[in-house]
Amino acid sequence: MKLAPLWVKLSAAAFVICAASPVFAEKAGIGWQEGIAAKSGKAKTMAELAKMYDSSSCIDCHQDTHNDWNKSIHARSIFGTSRTAATFKTAVINGLMEWPYSGVKKPEDVKVEHLMGCAKCHLPQLADAEDSVAKEIIATIDNWQDALKKKDNAKATAEADKLKGLNINCLICHNRNAITHKWTDGYPQAGVVYGSKDGDHPSDAFPKMKTSPIMSESIQCGQCHGLGPNMELDNPTQCCTSYGSYLWAYTAEGGSETCQDCHMKKSKLGHNMQSYRDPGMAKAAVEFKAEARAFHWRDGATIKPKAVVKVEMVNHAGHSIPDG
Amino acid sequence: MPVPQQLGRGDRMGRGPYEKSGIIEDTGLPPGKEVRERFDIFFPTEEVEDENGKWVTKPTASELDLEVKLWYLPFGTMNADPFLWDEFKQTVRISTTGK
Numbered sequence: 241m242k243l244a245p246l247w248v249k250l251s252a253a254a255f256v257i258c259a260a261s262p263v264f265a266e267k268a269g270i271g272w273q274e275g276i277a278a279k280s281g282k283a284k285t286m287a288e289l290a291k292m293y294d295s296s297s298c299i300d301c302h303q304d305t306h307n308d309w310n311k312s313i314h315a316r317s318i319f320g321t322s323r324t325a326a327t328f329k330t331a332v333i334n335g336l337m338e339w340p341y342s343g344v345k346k347p348e349d350v351k352v353e354h355l356m357g358c359a360k361c362h363l364p365q366l367a368d369a370e371d372s373v374a375k376e377i378i379a380t381i382d383n384w385q386d387a388l389k390k391k392d393n394a395k396a397t398a399e400a401d402k403l404k405g406l407n408i409n410c411l412i413c414h415n416r417n418a419i420t421h422k423w424t425d426g427y428p429q430a431g432v433v434y435g436s437k438d439g440d441h442p443s444d445a446f447p448k449m450k451t452s453p454i455m456s457e458s459i460q461c462g463q464c465h466g467l468g469p470n471m472e473l474d475n476p477t478q479c480c481t482s483y484g485s486y487l488w489a490y491t492a493e494g495g496s497e498t499c500q501d502c503h504m505k506k507s508k509l510g511h512n513m514q515s516y517r518d519p520g521m522a523k524a525a526v527e528f529k530a531e532a533r534a535f536h537w538r539d540g541a542t543i544k545p546k547a548v549v550k551v552e553m554v555n556h557a558g559h560s561i562p563d564g
Numbered sequence: 565m566p567v568p569q570q571l572g573r574g575d576r577m578g579r580g581p582y583e584k585s586g587i588i589e590d591t592g593l594p595p596g597k598e599v600r601e602r603f604d605i606f607f608p609t610e611e612v613e614d615e616n617g618k619w620v621t622k623p624t625a626s627e628l629d630l631e632v633k634l635w636y637l638p639f640g641t642m643n644a645d646p647f648l649w650d651e652f653k654q655t656v657r658i659s660t661t662g663k
Contacts, residue, residue, distance in 0.1 A: 327580060327581065330580055330582075331580060331581070331582040334580060334582070334583075335580065335582035335583060336582075357581075357582060358581065358582075468585075468586070468587070469572060469584075469585040469586060475582075476572070476585050477581050477582050477584065477585075478568060478578075478581060478584040478585050478586070479581035479584070481566055481587070485566075485595070486595075489594050489595050489596075490595045490596065493595070493596055493597075494596075495595065495596060516636060516647060516649070517647075522649060526593065526634070526649055526650065528634055528649070528650040528652070530632050530652035530654075532630050532652075532654045532656050533656055534607070534628060534656035534657060534658045535658065536658055536659070536662075542621050543620075543621060543622075543623075544606055544607075544609065544621070545606070545607040545609075545623045545658045546604055546605060546606045546607060547604075547605045547607070547628050547630060547656045548602065548603070548604055548605075549602070549603040549605065549630055549632055550600065550601075550602050551600065551601040551602075551603075551632055551634075551652075552598055552599070552600055553593060553598070553599045553600075553601075553634070554593075554596070554597070554598050554599070555592075555593035555594065555595050555596065555597070555599075556595075556596070557595055558595055559595055560566065560590055560592045560593065560594050560595060561592050561593055561636075562565045562592050562636060562637070562638050563565075563566070563592075564565040564566045564568065564592075564638070
C-alpha cells in the first residue's frame with residue numbers, strides 16, 4: 241500500500257514533462273525564450289531555416305556591407321568552394337556510415353546531431369532545426385552531385401544555390417552568435433541587432449540595437465575558427481585551428497591585434513573577410529627574402545663548386561599558415 | 565600545414581575533418597618567427613683528363629640559374645590548389661681562372 245502514492249507522483253511528473261515538452265530543450269539560464277529560434281520554433285525545412293535568419297531586409301540600408309559580405313566565403317559556408325559540400329557528404333559516407341555506433345547505416349539516417357560536428361561552425365543555426373533539415377541538406381548535396389555527373393547544369397546550379405541559401409549571414413554574427421557568455425551578458429533577443437551601440441534601429445523586424453561586448457574581440461571569430469578537437473561532441477571533429485594557433489602561438493608570444501584589426505580594418509576589406517586569395521592579404525602575410533652566391537668548394541683535393549641559397553621568411557599573420 | 569592526427573590516436577594522419585583530432589606536426593610558418601632555409605646546390609661536374617694525363621673533376625658550367633619558389637600547399641601536395649606565394653631568381657657564377 242505504501243508504494244502507490246509514489247507511483248502516482250512519478251507518472252504525474254512524467255506527464256508534466258511530456259505535456260510541457262517545448263520545441264527546445266529547457267535551458268538553465270534566464271531569457272533564452274526571447275531568442276529568434278525559441279520564438280519561432282524549430283525549422284522543418286531548409287527554406288524554413290533560411291527564413292528564420294533571413295537577412296535580405298538588411299540589404300536596403302546596408303547595401304555596401306551586404307556586397308562585401310557576399311564576396312566572402314561566409315556567404316556560402318556549407319557550399320564553400322564546392323569542396324565543403326562535397327566533404328559534408330564524405331563525412332557521411334566515410335565517417336558516420338563506417339562507424340559502428342553512430343546510428344547511421346544509410347544517408348537518410350543522418351540527424352542534426354550527426355551534422356553538428358561540421359555545422360557547429362559551418363552552419364551553427366542548424367541546431368535550431370529538426371532532423372528533417374539535416375536529411376534535406378544531405379539529399380540536396382546528393383542531387384547536386386548527381387546533376388554534375390549527368391552534366392545537367394541548370395539542376396546543378398539550382399541545387400548549389402539551395403545549399404548557398406543557408407549560410408553565415410548578418411543575423412548569425414549580429415544576433416544568434418553575437419554573445420558568447422550568455423549568463424553574463426544575456427541571451428540574444430529577437431528583434432535586436434547586436435553591434436557597438438545601444439538605441440533604436442530603423443528596421444521594422446529589428447527595432448533595437450544593443451552592444452555586444454565581443455563584437456570587436458577575437459572570440460567572436462574564434463567561436464567558429466577552431467581550437468583543436470571539438471570535445472563537446474560525442475565523436476569529436478577537427479577542421480580549422482586558426483583560433484587555437486592565434487591564442488597559443490600569437491597572443492601568447494606578445495601579439496596584440498584582433499582578427500577584426502587585420503581582417504576587417506587594416507585589410508580595408510570590412511565584411512569581405514579573406515585569406516591569401518586576396519592579393520593584399522597574401523602580401524601582408526609573408527615576408528620573403530632570399531640571397532645566393534657561388535664558390536669553388538674543395539672536398540680534399542676535389543673541387544666541387546656550389547651555390548648556397550639562403551631564404552628567410554616571416555609570417556606576419558596572427559596564426560600559423562596554412563591553417564588546417 | 566598542421567598535420568592532424570587520425571581520431572586522436574597513434575601515428576596515422578587524418579584527412580577529413582570528421583576523422584581529424586589532434587596535431588602530429590605543423591609544417592607551416594608559425595606567426596612572428598623568422599624561419600630560415602639553406603640550400604647547398606652543387607654545380608654539375610664531369611671527369612676530364614688534364615694536359616698531364618691526370619683525371620680531374622671539372623664543372624661543366626660556370627653559371628647556375630637559381631629559382632626559389634615559395635609554394636603554399638593548402639592540402640599539403642602540389643596536386644591540390646597549389647598557390648605560388650613568392651619567388652626569387654638569380655644567376656650565380658664561379659670563376660673560371662685559378663686552381
